[in-house]
Amino acid sequence: MSEVKLKKETNILDVAELENRIKELCQQFPHGITDQVIQNDMPHLEPQQRAMAINKLLSLGQLDLLRNSSGLLYRMKDTQSNSKMKGSDNQEKLVYQVIEDAGNKGIWSRDIRFKSNLPLTEVNKILKNLESKKLIKAVKSVAASKKKVYMLYNLQPDRSVTGGAWYSDQDFESEFVEVLNQQCFKFLQSKAETARDSKQSPMVQRNSSFATSHEVWKYICELGISKVDLSMDDIETILNTLIYDGKVEMTIIAAKEGTVGSVDGQMKLYRGVNAVIQPTGLVRTPCGLCPVFDDCHEGGEISPSNCIYMTEWLDF
Amino acid sequence: MTAQEVRLCGLLLREHFGEVVEKVGTHLLRGGAQNLRTIIHETGISLDLVKKSLCVLVQHGACVFSSGRKGPGSPTEYRTSCDRILRILRYPRYIYTAKTLYGDTGELIIEELLQRGHMTMSSTVKTVADRLTQNMEEGRCMDYSEVATAFAKLVETHFLQRCPPMVKAGTTGSATPATPATPGTPAAPVSTAPPTPESFPDCYKVPHMTLVGRGKRQLCSEEGEDQRNAKKARMDSQTHGDEGISWQVNFERFHLHFRDQAIISAVANKCDQTSSEILRTMLRMSEVTTSPTATCTKPLSANEIFRSLPTSYNIARPILDQYLTLLVDDPMEFVGKAGESGGGMYVVNLHTALANLARATLESVVQERFGSRSARIFRLLLRKRHLEQKQVEDFAMIPAKEAKDMLYTLLSQNLVQLQEIPKTPDFAPSRTFYLYTVNQLPTARMLLQNCYKTVANLIERRLFESKESKRLLEKSQRIEAILASLQASGAEPEQLTEVEEMITATEKQQLEALRLHINKLDSAENQVDESIFLIESYVTSTASTS
Numbered sequence: 001m002s003e004v005k006l007k008k009e010t011n012i013l014d015v016a017e018l019e020n021r022i023k024e025l026c027q028q029f030p031h032g033i034t035d036q037v038i039q040n041d042m043p044h045l046e047p048q049q050r051a052m053a054i055n056k057l058l059s060l061g062q063l064d065l066l067r068n069s070s071g072l073l074y075r076m077k078d079t080q081s082n083s084k085m086k087g088s089d090n091q092e093k094l095v096y097q098v099i100e101d102a103g104n105k106g107i108w109s110r111d112i113r114f115k116s117n118l119p120l121t122e123v124n125k126i127l128k129n130l131e132s133k134k135l136i137k138a139v140k141s142v143a144a145s146k147k148k149v150y151m152l153y154n155l156q157p158d159r160s161v162t163g164g165a166w167y168s169d170q171d172f173e174s175e176f177v178e179v180l181n182q183q184c185f186k187f188l189q190s191k192a193e194t195a196r197d198s199k200q201s202p203m204v205q206r207n208s209s210f211a212t213s214h215e216v217w218k219y220i221c222e223l224g225i226s227k228v229d230l231s232m233d234d235i236e237t238i239l240n241t242l243i244y245d246g247k248v249e250m251t252i253i254a255a256k257e258g259t260v261g262s263v264d265g266q267m268k269l270y271r272g273v274n275a276v277i278q279p280t281g282l283v284r285t286p287c288g289l290c291p292v293f294d295d296c297h298e299g300g301e302i303s304p305s306n307c308i309y310m311t312e313w314l315d316f
Numbered sequence: 317m318t319a320q321e322v323r324l325c326g327l328l329l330r331e332h333f334g335e336v337v338e339k340v341g342t343h344l345l346r347g348g349a350q351n352l353r354t355i356i357h358e359t360g361i362s363l364d365l366v367k368k369s370l371c372v373l374v375q376h377g378a379c380v381f382s383s384g385r386k387g388p389g390s391p392t393e394y395r396t397s398c399d400r401i402l403r404i405l406r407y408p409r410y411i412y413t414a415k416t417l418y419g420d421t422g423e424l425i426i427e428e429l430l431q432r433g434h435m436t437m438s439s440t441v442k443t444v445a446d447r448l449t450q451n452m453e454e455g456r457c458m459d460y461s462e463v464a465t466a467f468a469k470l471v472e473t474h475f476l477q478r479c480p481p482m483v484k485a486g487t488t489g490s491a492t493p494a495t496p497a498t499p500g501t502p503a504a505p506v507s508t509a510p511p512t513p514e515s516f517p518d519c520y521k522v523p524h525m526t527l528v529g530r531g532k533r534q535l536c537s538e539e540g541e542d543q544r545n546a547k548k549a550r551m552d553s554q555t556h557g558d559e560g561i562s563w564q565v566n567f568e569r570f571h572l573h574f575r576d577q578a579i580i581s582a583v584a585n586k587c588d589q590t591s592s593e594i595l596r597t598m599l600r601m602s603e604v605t606t607s608p609t610a611t612c613t614k615p616l617s618a619n620e621i622f623r624s625l626p627t628s629y630n631i632a633r634p635i636l637d638q639y640l641t642l643l644v645d646d647p648m649e650f651v652g653k654a655g656e657s658g659g660g661m662y663v664v665n666l667h668t669a670l671a672n673l674a675r676a677t678l679e680s681v682v683q684e685r686f687g688s689r690s691a692r693i694f695r696l697l698l699r700k701r702h703l704e705q706k707q708v709e710d711f712a713m714i715p716a717k718e719a720k721d722m723l724y725t726l727l728s729q730n731l732v733q734l735q736e737i738p739k740t741p742d743f744a745p746s747r748t749f750y751l752y753t754v755n756q757l758p759t760a761r762m763l764l765q766n767c768y769k770t771v772a773n774l775i776e777r778r779l780f781e782s783k784e785s786k787r788l789l790e791k792s793q794r795i796e797a798i799l800a801s802l803q804a805s806g807a808e809p810e811q812l813t814e815v816e817e818m819i820t821a822t823e824k825q826q827l828e829a830l831r832l833h834i835n836k837l838d839s840a841e842n843q844v845d846e847s848i849f850l851i852e853s854y855v856t857s858t859a860s861t862s
């Protein structure tokens with residue numbers, strides 16, 4: 001055996017290298033690669049050699065051959081499932097399949113039971129088994145705190161499951177949101193102030209008080225207050241809360257394709273604005289804020305004459 | 317008329333006219349139109365007092381009377397309405413506004429007319445001139461003609477108007493404006509439905525009046541007493557040619573002014589000073605051309621606006637155009653564009669502005685009372701109309717538990733409504749959409765009632781505070797009187813300090829605290845009235861357009 005190997009050594013090395021290169025390419029393009037891609041990558045390669053390498057990979061079960069509209073596609077086969085599923089029975093494979101199909105959205109154990117048509121106890125046993133082999137994992141969903149969903153071990157859970165940037169361990173990070181809310185506002189406010197102080201014509205002043213969502217996003221990223229990566233959508237969600245706070249206004253303008261921060265030829269502009277009125281007169285009196293307003297009557301248990309809120313307010 | 321309105325009216329009547337008038341007034345408010353006999357019977361007040369109370373109310377325009385509903389010959393019935401009585405709350409603001417617009421003279425004219433209900437021009441001018449003279453340095457005095465000019469100005473700008481002439485008994489319908497509303501005899505004439513003052517062509521016509529002379533001092537100075545007395549006698553016997561024409565304050569006109577002021581200051585807050593000055597100019601130009609109930613002003617061209625801008629603003633034409641464009645662009649929609657001619661035609665959207673200001677008022681109430689995150693939810697619902705709880709959480713970025721809490725609190729306070737939309741006819745909760753909404757108009761109405769209650773509470777507290785310290789107040793007044801008379805008789809300084817010391821230090825402190833409390837309550841009443849004004853204007857403007 002060793003003799004044979006030695007004889008063919010250079011050739012074998014080449015083949016091994018070739019196989020690795022093809023696998024790398026497959027990993028780079030998880031959706032699959034065509035013959036053309038391999039050819040472009042290694043132009044010096046003989047078609048025969050290429051075919052041999054691919055055939056070998058296919059026969060080893062490391063590559064999948066797919067057909068789509070543009071021709072043949074090679075795709076990496078999940079090697080783990082092959083190696084790790086060794087020793088599993090068909091039921092386990094079935095459950096694994098069901099979970100794999102669910103992708104990174106995960107699947108609920110009840111649904112696994114329906115899809116696999118196995119009894120509940122059986123499913124639970126298999127799930128435990130797979131979990132201990134680190135083939136799958138259970139993720140708590142933010143949608144319902146008591147609901148666990150299963151997905152393959154190596155998957156990054158979908159936003160709908162984790163809740164995206166705003167959740168850590170299914171807990172909504174409300175303080176984080178408020179901090180971002182304040183920072184975004186600070187940014188827009190200082191921009192508006194600079195614009196006001198510029199003493200330019202009113203139109204220029206207004207226009208320079210606007211910031212695109214991209215600018216806000218960049219500012220927040222550079223601040224480095226966030227441990228997780230925030231997308232521009234995340235920032236727009238925050239900016240929207242500022243709109244509902246009545247502190248910010250948004251305008252949508254048409255933008256040239258390819259301008260930074262534009263989406264579908266549109267750009268969202270935000271600016272900080274002042275409130276139209278001071279706190280209204282009613283809420284500047286104790287009664288306007290009074291928790292027992294409806295129970296207060298002259299001559300009653302609670303009355304304006306004996307009211308402690310009034311006394312406090314008057315002596316303030 | 318709600319219980320809150322009646323309670324507040326009662327308190328206002330008590331403060332200004334005493335308890336008997338309060339009793340008659342609230343009785344009329346609660347019971348609707350009634351004749352004299354019923355009022356006496358049900359209130360248990362003597363005929364004389366009821367008559368006098370009714371006189372007071374009629375004198376101030378707070379009560380109207382008409383022949384009975386049971387056909388001719390049935391007894392006259394009396395009616396009051398909350399609207400007019402609630403205006404009492406706004407008296408300080410009317411007076412203050414007159415002062416800022418027309419100086420001390422304007423202030424006193426409005427004050428006198430508010431205090432007396434209605435008066436003839438000549439007597440108003442005399443009283444005001446006398447009062448002004450009183451406050452002037454020795455030897456100077458106010459000319460009648462000067463006051464008369466101010467009076468005419470107020471009429472010209474519609475802040476004053478003629479009282480609608482009374483119709484004589486028996487001549488129902490055919491107008492015989494010869495009989496003036498003579499205070500003290502209101503029970504005699506009978507008229508049909510009360511006409512509005514503006515339905516008379518002479519409403520804003522200043523009558524010819526012969527009144528020459530100047531204001532007099534009450535405390536006589538040395539200058540020729542005999543001569544003065546002689547003059548007085550001559551004056552009083554004189555007629556001035558305007559007898560029988562009485563004048564009253566035109567509240568509606570003041571309200572239009574308040575409305576404009578509110579819009580201007582909102583623009584100043586939101587945009588900048590210059591924008592608000594442009595708006596002020598636009599509103600001033602529209603004062604005469606736009607009817608009081610119009611939803612927006614008549615279109616004004618940019619050219620006209622430019623010409624009318626006070627030169628001191630120093631706004632160049634292109635800059636004005638930019639400002640106008642910005643105002644049109646603003647989401648508050650205070651200004652709208654009505655066309656392109658004349659460099660662009662612009663209108664002020666009066667009703668939209670009121671609605672937006674009322675909305676801001678509601679938002680401010682939620683914000684101050686329930687915190688900024690509840691206010692976020694409230695604004696969100698105002699913008700998006702109908703939302704499920706989950707959507708509220710997602711848009712407002714508030715954790716489920718807190719959002720639920722806030723929504724329920726708002727719901728329990730009636731600031732937010734819940735709508736159920738079943739997917740199936742069985743109304744099963746699991747197959748039903750639960751949508752939260754905010755209805756601006758009903759919410760505004762509710763807050764208006766809260767405002768009335770709040771003002772009433774403030775007044776009650778004020779009355780209570782003064783009652784508590786009644787003895788102390790009386791004492792300090794007595795001492796002040798003694799001091800004044802001692803000073804007048806040229807007493808020794810030691811004597812004065814001795815009297816002064818009759819009030820102890822703690823008592824002084826108490827008096828000071830009381831004064832602070834009363835001032836605070838007073839200004840709070842005025843502030844709440846501003847909320848009332850905004851919400852009321854919004855509610856009436858919406859009612860008149862829809």
Ligand code: SF4
Nearest residue numbers: 286287290296304307
């Ligand atoms: S008087 Fe006091 S108890 Fe009554 S409503 Fe006002 S604050 Fe509340």
